[in-house]
Amino acid sequence: MSTVIASDNPPAGKARRFRPDRDVVEWQGAYRRYDLAKEVFVSFLVVLVLVVVCAIVFSSPDERPVTVRSWSNAAPVDFAQTAMTELDGTSGVATYGPPYTNTAGAGQVLGPISIERAVGVRIPINTAQDFVLRPLATLPDRPALDAALGEYQGASPAQRASWDAAYEKVVAGATFSNGQLVVKNGPYGPVGVLISNLESMARSGALDGALLASPQLYATNYTNPLLFIADGTYLADQAGLRHLQGDQWGMMNETGNFPGQAWLWLYTLWYQIPPMNTSSNGDVEVWAIMMVLTLLLALLPFIPGLRSIPRWLGVYRLIWRYHYRSLSPDILSQMPPGPQSHRR
């Protein structure tokens, strides 16, 4: 009978203590017939049947996305208010920081470290130019709009700030009727013309295409329209109605009664509990936790204590119950705790 203990970096011929959570006594007993190819093929067939049944019975979710057009038609005031924050540089994206904007103090930090800031702005976005002024400039045959654009872009920064502030006040109480945005009069210069034209452009659907960053006909990058839409409250409201908000475990859910990304439960869990659920650095804190946990899981075999948990739990006795039934009672009585029913 051979004695072979498989170990990491075994020193040849050198005796040392057997470590039950790292070493094994390699098998020299009997073997049973097994068919690897058959097992994989049967598994494939079983999965295929289950998948076909689930696909027929449950199908899959496919709700249409919110577009700038659908948003501005469903919530025109929210659109106008959001557009104004993009123009005056107070929106979420305009003040986001890296990788979109150079905003002093923006960017999440973990202790003294901010990888976000260290990497810097790699997807530069100027919300006034990219979301408002440049798309408006693509509209043809609108002399009043062209004049307003010229006046706004030719004005001093202080003048523009004054107009923006004045319009911010009136748009907060705006209404929408007969296809027009209705705001009170005020000293907002050409800004009213800009926003009302952007509103009509959005409602026609023209703004969706104009927001795409690609100058080519074929576009695949939807960063700008998605960021613009996400700055409004309409998308978040729609997500809330579907129980997809962050505090509703939104990252792992999907529309309808589908399981979604259930495997993200632990990642989503951290967003529900303090301090991450209220922290301004919550995202980087959750990611740091998940990175550490993933590393711990991968390196579990190297970590004393953690690698002994399976032996302490004794679930293995259930898995190898037939094997242990064949062992001597003398040995079984000395084995780690486990389901007694599996002892002979």
Place this chain on the structure above:
Amino acid sequence: MSTSSVEEFVVVAEKATWTGKIREKAVTEFPPDRLLPDRQPAYVASWAYVFGALSIGAFIVVMLSGAVLAVEGPAWWHKSNVGLFVNSLHLWSTELFFMFMVVHLWIKFFMAAWRGRRKATWITGVIAFAVSIGAAFTGYLSQQNFDSEWIGTQAKDGINATGAGAFWNVLNFGQMLMWHIVLLPLLVAIVIGIHVLLVRRRGVVPPFAPTEAQLAKAGLTLTTTITAAASPPLLQELAEPLPTGQPAPAEPATTPTQEPTAQAPTLREPPPGLSREPLWKSPEDKS
């Protein structure tokens, strides 16, 4: 050229060429009966073992359904009932893939399946799980519907916070689609392939053995000589297979109360470097 000259040439060629060295290494590490085994140790007798194969089965369905979706393009399933059905196959095979993989992971944890130089097998399994999460995530981002829109605009903050968002833009549909249908599936397939090869190389982890202290209480001692040539697959070749699929009535190597000579299975001669000492000895056993 004489026969001996031909043999000499073959030997020299094996050692002198990259191809020869790779072939020699591959055949040594993965002989056909280890790569595609038709027998397993008797302790491999539980439903717990099927979840690895089920994960692979689900992964195959994921890849096949994804390939069909790729044939018609990303917009097809939004406007075609057949496309929606194929997308549903893709979704549910993904759900099952993760379910089986998670169960497989837990079972391997309960087995402490990293024991006996199987750490790399465990680590590649964890990596496969992590990369699969990325593959599934980019799939959700590539759906072009409300789910992908909401998930993308929410997830950007987490990705950006790590600094990765500057290079890996979850709002860039084209970038996410390419990662989803090319790079990540390839990576998942490679990692799963390495994982499976490691399983075949090291074999299925044996059950926990009693510790020295536990054996001592039973009046037995454990031989602790570590042998450099302790390769599990090599040992598989030493043992004769059972003629039928019946579980072993009593494993000589794990039955310390009986005399080794009386229990000796029909073993071949061990290769150089392998000891042939009893596994467990009682104090009176001096052989």
